[in-house]
Amino acid sequence: MSRFWRRQLRWIIAGMVLLLLPHFLPEIRVHLAIEILVFALFAVGFNLVFGYGGQLPFGHAALFGVGGYGTALILNHYPQTPLLLVLLIAALLGFLAAIVIGFFCVRLTGAYFALTSLAFQMFLYAVALKWRTLTNGDDGMGVTRPAVHLPVFGSISLANITNIYYFILILVALGILACYLFLKTPLGNSVITVREKDTRASFLGYNVFLTKLTVFSASGILVGLAGGLFVLYEEFVATTCIDNNMSMTPVLMTVIGGPGHFLGPVLGATFYMILQDWISSVTSYWMVLMGFVFIAIVLYAEGGLINLLKMENIRGWLHRGGK
Amino acid sequence: MGYSIEVYLIQAMHGLVYGMLLFLVTSGLTLVFGMMGVLNLAHACFYMLGAYFAYTITLHLGSFWWSLLICPLIVGALGIFIERFLLRKAYKGGHLLQLLLTFGLFFIITELVRLIWGSSPLSVPPPKIFAGDITVAGMTYPTYRLFIFGFSFLVLFAMTLLLMRTRIGIIIRAAVLDADMVEVLGSNVPKVFMSVFGGGAALAGVAGVIAAPFLSIYLGMGNEVLLDCFVVIVVGGFGSLLGAFIASLMIGELQSFGILWIPRLALVFQFLLMAVVFIVRPTGLFGEKE
Numbered sequence: 001m002s003r004f005w006r007r008q009l010r011w012i013i014a015g016m017v018l019l020l021l022p023h024f025l026p027e028i029r030v031h032l033a034i035e036i037l038v039f040a041l042f043a044v045g046f047n048l049v050f051g052y053g054g055q056l057p058f059g060h061a062a063l064f065g066v067g068g069y070g071t072a073l074i075l076n077h078y079p080q081t082p083l084l085l086v087l088l089i090a091a092l093l094g095f096l097a098a099i100v101i102g103f104f105c106v107r108l109t110g111a112y113f114a115l116t117s118l119a120f121q122m123f124l125y126a127v128a129l130k131w132r133t134l135t136n137g138d139d140g141m142g143v144t145r146p147a148v149h150l151p152v153f154g155s156i157s158l159a160n161i162t163n164i165y166y167f168i169l170i171l172v173a174l175g176i177l178a179c180y181l182f183l184k185t186p187l188g189n190s191v192i193t194v195r196e197k198d199t200r201a202s203f204l205g206y207n208v209f210l211t212k213l214t215v216f217s218a219s220g221i222l223v224g225l226a227g228g229l230f231v232l233y234e235e236f237v238a239t240t241c242i243d244n245n246m247s248m249t250p251v252l253m254t255v256i257g258g259p260g261h262f263l264g265p266v267l268g269a270t271f272y273m274i275l276q277d278w279i280s281s282v283t284s285y286w287m288v289l290m291g292f293v294f295i296a297i298v299l300y301a302e303g304g305l306i307n308l309l310k311m312e313n314i315r316g317w318l319h320r321g322g323k
Numbered sequence: 324m325g326y327s328i329e330v331y332l333i334q335a336m337h338g339l340v341y342g343m344l345l346f347l348v349t350s351g352l353t354l355v356f357g358m359m360g361v362l363n364l365a366h367a368c369f370y371m372l373g374a375y376f377a378y379t380i381t382l383h384l385g386s387f388w389w390s391l392l393i394c395p396l397i398v399g400a401l402g403i404f405i406e407r408f409l410l411r412k413a414y415k416g417g418h419l420l421q422l423l424l425t426f427g428l429f430f431i432i433t434e435l436v437r438l439i440w441g442s443s444p445l446s447v448p449p450p451k452i453f454a455g456d457i458t459v460a461g462m463t464y465p466t467y468r469l470f471i472f473g474f475s476f477l478v479l480f481a482m483t484l485l486l487m488r489t490r491i492g493i494i495i496r497a498a499v500l501d502a503d504m505v506e507v508l509g510s511n512v513p514k515v516f517m518s519v520f521g522g523g524a525a526l527a528g529v530a531g532v533i534a535a536p537f538l539s540i541y542l543g544m545g546n547e548v549l550l551d552c553f554v555v556i557v558v559g560g561f562g563s564l565l566g567a568f569i570a571s572l573m574i575g576e577l578q579s580f581g582i583l584w585i586p587r588l589a590l591v592f593q594f595l596l597m598a599v600v601f602i603v604r605p606t607g608l609f610g611e612k613e
Contacts, residue, residue, distance in 0.1 A: 056422050104598070110418035111362035115553045119594055122550060244546055248430060255423060288438065291431035298423045299412060 018169060022162045030161050036273045037172045038230045039253065043265030044176050045222030046250035051259030052183065053215045054195035058114045059101070059121030060250055063220045065128065065242025066097040067227030069135060072143045072237040083148045083158075087171065087228045094224015095217050097124075102216035107209065118247065125242050140238025143231055158232075168229050175222050180262060182218060191215045252294055258304025267306050326583070329462050334579050340468045340537075342575025343475035347530035348548055349555045349567045350482065351523020357499035357562025359414060359516055361421045365405070365428035367549035369398050369524040373531020374540045375436055378445050387450040387536070394532045395525040402524025406517050429545070437542055449536035471533050478529060479568075486564070495519055499562050554593045558600045560610020569608065 022030045046060050067090035074086045101120045105113055128135045135141065147157045148167060158164045182188050190211050194201045198208045231237045240246065249272075250265070257268020272290070279286035301308055352366045373394050380390035405428065413421045448454070449467040456463045486492035494515055498505045506512040538544070555574055559566025574593055581592040600607060 054419070056419055058426075104601075111364075111422055111553075112557070114422055115362075115550070116597075119550060119553075119597070123594060248426075251423075251426065252430075285438065287434040288431055291427055291434055294430070295409075295424065295427040298420065298427055299409075 018173075022165050027161055030165055032273060032277050034165055034168055034233055036270050037168050038226055038233060039249065039273060040266040040269040041172045041175050041229070042223055042226040043250045043253040043257070043269045044179055044262075045219045045226060047254050047259050047265045048179065048183075048191075048215055048219040048222070050251075050254055051261075051264070052188075052191050052195065053212060053219075055106070055109065055212075056114045056251070057105070057117040057216075057219075058251070059117035059119070059247050060219075060223055061242050061244070061246035062101060062117070062121035062124045063094045063097055063223040064227035064230070064246055065121075065124060067091065067094045067224030068231040068237050068241040069128065069227075070224070071228040071231045072141050073134070075143050075146065075232075076141060079144070079146065083146050083232075087225060087232070090228030091221045091225040094220040094222075094227065096220075097224070098217040098220020099213065102213045102220075106212035106216055118244075121242065121244070121247050125239060125244075128239050128242050135237075135239075138239045140236055140240075143235050143237060145232055145235050164233060168233060171225065171229060175225055176266070179218070179222055183262070187211075187214065252290060254304075255294060256290075256297055256304055258306035260303050261306045264304050264306040267309075268304065271305060330583070333462060333464060334583050335576065336464065336468070336472075338576035338579030339572065340472050340575070341578060342572035343472055343479070344530050344534055344537075345548070345551055345555060345575060346568050346571035347475055347478060348527045349552045349559075349571055350564060351519075351526045352552055353556060353559070353562055353564055353567045354495065354499065354519050355523050356556065358495070358502055358519060359410075361410060361413065361425070362556075363410070364422065364425040364549065365432060366425075366523070366527060367545040367552060368429055368432040369402060369527035370531040370534070370548050371436060371542075371545035372401070372432065373398050373528035374447075374535040374544065375440050375445075375531075376528070377532040377535040378440070378447050378540055381447050381535075387447065390447075390535075391529070391532050395528040398528030398531075399521045399525030403517055403521035405524075406520040410520070411513070429549075433542060433545060442542055444539045444541040446539050447535040467536060471537060474533060475530075478526070482526075491515075491518075551593070554597045556607070557597050558607055560607025563607070563609040566607055566609030 021033055025033065042060075042064060045063075046057065049055055049057050049060075070093040071086055071090045074081055074089060101117060105117050105120070108116055129137055131137075145158050145164070147155045147159075149155050156163060156167075158167055183191070190201070190206050191214075193204075194206060194208050194211045201211075202208045227241060230241065253268035253272045254265045255268070256271060257266065258264030275290065276286060279289060297304055348367070348370050351369075352363060355366070356362050376394040376397055377387070377390040380393055381387050384390070409424065409428065410421075413424045449470075453467040453470045455466055457466045457469065458464075486496060494505060494510050498510075498512060498515055502512055502516075505515075551574055555567055555570040558573065559568070559570035573596070577592045577596060
């Protein structure tokens with residue numbers, strides 16, 4: 001076996017496990033796995049701005065909710081639209097919302113950035129809550145999950161759990177892969193340059209504002225798609241998709257998992273969802289416990305869980321990312 | 324828009340009352356921000372805790388006045404504890420670390436409140452003396468709101484005296500300008516930080532207690548007041564108490580008249596104001612440093 005394949009071995013194993021998952025897990029665990037996938041995509045998108053961009057957005061549920069509501073509205077009002085097109089529009093809506101929000105936010109830093117993005121999310125939440133004729137307020141809207149039409153395979157029903165699992169797995173994997181490849185481009189590198197020292201980057205000729213806006217809107221694409229997938233899977237959309245708790249979720253996941261590593265948010269989402277599933281069946285204290293895990297990690301394990309798994313890779317991202 | 328002059332007056336009064344309340348919360352936040360450079364997201368929790376403690380204490384001791392006396396002490400002590408054992412670790416870290424830490428605190432405190440008091444809204448009856456309405460020149464106005472106004476004014480007056488006329492006030496004001504220099508000149512700055520933090524928390528607690536009979540007590544109140552405080556700080560300017568005062572009154576009036584004219588978009592007005600200030604004067608009305 002060549003060196004290349006030996007290096008890729010763990011990814012191949014991980015891929016196999018993910019592909020075989022619905023065949024050896026009971027159905028209720030597959031539901032959990034789907035949620036993990038959707039939130040992994042959400043957290044990876046969030047981490048583009050947080051870990052790579054060095055800014056903490058507190059209002060990412062705005063983008064998630066825009067994707068989710070967009071999906072629900074299109075599916076309800078134009079049921080004939082092909083599903084992949086609907087999800088593409090969800091991603092596009094996330095992108096557009098991110099451009100608008102980012103335009104106002106990315107000039108700011110620190111708490112100003114965080115709270116201004118939160119303000120936008122609160123505003124959109126208020127719209128979703130008050131504009132009852134469109135969104136049905138906090139009662140939410142049911143959504144029918146349509147079949148997906150593919151060129152070679154024909155029409156595939158997503159009603160059964162295995163099919164929806166594979167459908168979401170493929171789209172999430174594509175989203176995360178696209179994000180990975182984006183970060184490998186020169187543009188992706190300039191994001192890190194700007195995070196490290198934006199004045200120096202601007203002396204070197206980088207357009208700091210545009211770079212920050214680009215990374216924010218790229219994040220919007222992934223988060224909008226995640227919102228669309230979430231609504232498609234839940235077959236329901238309500239203001240919980242766009243409220244403060246939804247904004248806090250990726251913050252918790254990413255910090256717990258480790259924002260300094262590309263796959264940290266994925267690990268964080270997995271840990272968060274499994275812990276939620278496990279503890280909330282035992283006690284209602286789980287959010288408090290999650291809060292304590294969060295603070296412990298912020299204070300004592302800056303790189304998150306992924307660094308605890310890989311001690312030699314401590315990178316002190318907070319000292320660099322925070323300045 | 325055909326409202327009589329009385330409606331406008333009453334609405335202006337409402338705005339003033341809420342503005343004063345907001346200033347009680349924001350003053351601590353602004354001072355801490357000015358001195359330590361930490362925007363403490365958990366500050367809004369002190370306000371929320373004040374209100375929830377007021378509920379429990381009024382329920383058990385039977386008098387609102389007890390809660391007005393006890394709550395600020397509890398909340399202030401909690402503030403000192405948090406400063407001493409958690410935030411002190413974060414001053415040297417970057418902004419992200421401080422934001423994450425205070426966010427974690429906000430999260431934990433909100434969840435603990437949910438566990439202890441449940442998620443449904445609670446209410447506290449106003450004290451008996453201030454339960455009724457008062458009629459002045461043909462206008463009726465709830466007495467309790469006048470009490471809020473008067474009481475906040477007293478607190479504000481005491482705070483101004485403390486800051487402007489005492490030695491500790493001079494040290495605090497100097498530390499806002501340059502904490503390192505004050506430390507070099509021989510003041511125990513960490514101790515000053517701690518007491519300012521505790522004092523700010525206690526003030527937010529006071530605001531929570533007096534808000535309790537006036538607004539209902541619910542889980543989202545921390546979040547809501549946090550955003551209002553943030554708008555106040557942006558509009559008023561970094562670490563400026565005078566700015567925070569004027570901005571608080573502006574936000575209070577803006578909300579009050581926003582609800583009167585365009586109830587659905589009441590939330591939008593303050594963000595519009597914030598956006599305008601961002602564009603016209605990014606340092607805020609009275610801010611000097613970025």
